[in-house]
Amino acid sequence: MKWIRASLADPDAKPLAAPAEVFYARLDDERVLPVRGTPFDGFEQTGERLRLDDIRFEVPVIPPTFYCVGLNYTRHIATEGLRIPDKPDVGYRANNALIAHGQDVVMPPDATSVHYEGELVVVIGKRARNLSAAEARSCIFGYTIGNDVSERNWQKSDRTFWRAKNSDTFKPMGPWIETDADVEQMETVVSLNGRESTRFHTNDMLFGIDTFISTMSRYLTLYPGDILWMGTDGHSPDLADGDVVEVALTGLGVLRNRFTGPGGARRLGG
Amino acid sequence: MKWIRASLADPDAKPLAAPAEVFYARLDDERVLPVRGTPFDGFEQTGERLRLDDIRFEVPVIPPTFYCVGLNYTRHIATEGLRIPDKPDVGYRANNALIAHGQDVVMPPDATSVHYEGELVVVIGKRARNLSAAEARSCIFGYTIGNDVSERNWQKSDRTFWRAKNSDTFKPMGPWIETDADVEQMETVVSLNGRESTRFHTNDMLFGIDTFISTMSRYLTLYPGDILWMGTDGHSPDLADGDVVEVALTGLGVLRNRFTGPGGARRLGG
Numbered sequence: 001m002k003w004i005r006a007s008l009a010d011p012d013a014k015p016l017a018a019p020a021e022v023f024y025a026r027l028d029d030e031r032v033l034p035v036r037g038t039p040f041d042g043f044e045q046t047g048e049r050l051r052l053d054d055i056r057f058e059v060p061v062i063p064p065t066f067y068c069v070g071l072n073y074t075r076h077i078a079t080e081g082l083r084i085p086d087k088p089d090v091g092y093r094a095n096n097a098l099i100a101h102g103q104d105v106v107m108p109p110d111a112t113s114v115h116y117e118g119e120l121v122v123v124i125g126k127r128a129r130n131l132s133a134a135e136a137r138s139c140i141f142g143y144t145i146g147n148d149v150s151e152r153n154w155q156k157s158d159r160t161f162w163r164a165k166n167s168d169t170f171k172p173m174g175p176w177i178e179t180d181a182d183v184e185q186m187e188t189v190v191s192l193n194g195r196e197s198t199r200f201h202t203n204d205m206l207f208g209i210d211t212f213i214s215t216m217s218r219y220l221t222l223y224p225g226d227i228l229w230m231g232t233d234g235h236s237p238d239l240a241d242g243d244v245v246e247v248a249l250t251g252l253g254v255l256r257n258r259f260t261g262p263g264g265a266r267r268l269g270g
Numbered sequence: 271m272k273w274i275r276a277s278l279a280d281p282d283a284k285p286l287a288a289p290a291e292v293f294y295a296r297l298d299d300e301r302v303l304p305v306r307g308t309p310f311d312g313f314e315q316t317g318e319r320l321r322l323d324d325i326r327f328e329v330p331v332i333p334p335t336f337y338c339v340g341l342n343y344t345r346h347i348a349t350e351g352l353r354i355p356d357k358p359d360v361g362y363r364a365n366n367a368l369i370a371h372g373q374d375v376v377m378p379p380d381a382t383s384v385h386y387e388g389e390l391v392v393v394i395g396k397r398a399r400n401l402s403a404a405e406a407r408s409c410i411f412g413y414t415i416g417n418d419v420s421e422r423n424w425q426k427s428d429r430t431f432w433r434a435k436n437s438d439t440f441k442p443m444g445p446w447i448e449t450d451a452d453v454e455q456m457e458t459v460v461s462l463n464g465r466e467s468t469r470f471h472t473n474d475m476l477f478g479i480d481t482f483i484s485t486m487s488r489y490l491t492l493y494p495g496d497i498l499w500m501g502t503d504g505h506s507p508d509l510a511d512g513d514v515v516e517v518a519l520t521g522l523g524v525l526r527n528r529f530t531g532p533g534g535a536r537r538l539g540g
Contacts, residue, residue, distance in 0.1 A: 096491050160359045
């Protein structure tokens with residue numbers, strides 16, 4: 001099942017069709033079925049039906065806590081010149097940086113080496129503590145796609161990732177949450193301006209979803225709506241004003257975002 | 271003005287007195303004046319009055335993003351053997367770890383070197399972007415107190431601060447938000463089991479509030495309810511089961527929390 005969070009493309013067009021300014025809806029083929037409430041706290045159907053053209057995608061969930069795995073694929077760790085971690089230490093990203101499918105990544109004026117990182121996103125559905133690896137998936141609501149946009153110079157020069165990875169618009173996520181994905185059979189394919197640029201088996205992780213959830217839940221409580229970004233493989237070129245990045249994960253759809261200036265790479269002849 | 275977030279101590283006692291299970295209230299001397307809504311999104315008085323004995327303190331705000339300055343006082347940096355930062359790179363903490371004034375810090379079984387860190391907390395009240403240092407305080411709603419509880423062995427062994435600083439219950443905050451504090455005249459005094467243990471001038475920071483807010487807001491939007499913990503000075507002993515830590519900041523009250531096992535330091539004769 002696909003869950004979207006949406007607003008009306010034209011707020012004046014069908015004011016009665018949406019239960020709130022920003023609302024959850026089930027996506028059934030091309031039909032958008034708005035609900036009152038949320039899939040995390042309980043919901044009821046409104047009986048309304050909208051078309052995809054009627055709505056604007058919103059970030060599919062605003063997490064209470066935004067977890068992100070930093071280094072979880074060997075090729076990416078090697079190309080970035082980093083050390084392979086010996087245990088699953090999770091990190092954090094910040095809600096200010098979240099944008100939805102279709103919204104623009106804005107590269108600040110002094111951002112010169114901005115990279116994409118296509119990632120699987122795990123969405124927590126149930127409060128969980130002290131789960132074994134075998135029990136770990138019982139707390140998962142579904143999956144979506146993230147682009148962990150990163151400015152490599154700031155990543156090296158700063159003591160934390162605050163602007164390298166958490167500048168406004170640096171965390172595209174969506175387009176929707178899929179509850180029935182098969183992570184074992186999944187591929188991540190990133191395309192730049194319509195041409196394939198990075199491809200990897202999504203589950204070729206150093207530490208898998210079960211290991212992370214079970215390790216984390218020994219020390220902390222996971223809450224409904226928490227998200228866990230699983231890291232990326234491969235290497236991105238420096239992105240420039242006007243570049244369009246699409247991150248496709250098998251069964252999860254395509255997350256598409258345009259990268260815009262004032263910053264970004266200088267292109268030859270540009 | 272003091273703002274508390276509270277629930278009823280006895281939920282059955284006065285069900286009509288509280289506008290919701292967890293509610294905001296103004297604190298006027300010992301009188302608790304519940305409101306509908308929040309001081310961030312708008313509120314109205316309910317006309318009810320409660321006594322402090324009627325309520326239980328809740329975490330004064332659940333932030334959209336939880337910012338925390340890591341190293342901001344020279345003595346603390348020296349005693350912990352760390353390097354003095356050359357610019358204000360902000361970090362993050364996690365909402366799962368927040369607890370209120372009066373709640374217990376629970377030290378996990380393998381936590382052996384748990385320290386307190388008494389901190390000033392800045393609470394953002396207005397959406398802000400691109401503020402100059404001179405404008406920075408215009409977005410501040412008020413101030414409260416934080417205890418950035420830290421397990422020093424995990425802080426050294428892990429790649430991130432996920433369990434060292436964000437294990438459940440490791441982030442006491444409160445008791446209330448004070449809108450009229452004078453940061454320049456403020457002292458931070460930490461007491462352990464009733465005896466003063468650490469004292470410093472709160473504003474003796476490497477990088478001050480204005481510098482942090484103006485630097486951050488060049489790259490990110492601050493939102494109402496965001497919090498910024500300003501770092502700590504001094505050094506804590508290893509805490510043990512039963513220890514009570516009080517963090518007092520001039521004009522902001524006292525944040526008191528008991529530290530409990532199963533983990534913690536082994537005391538001689540204990």
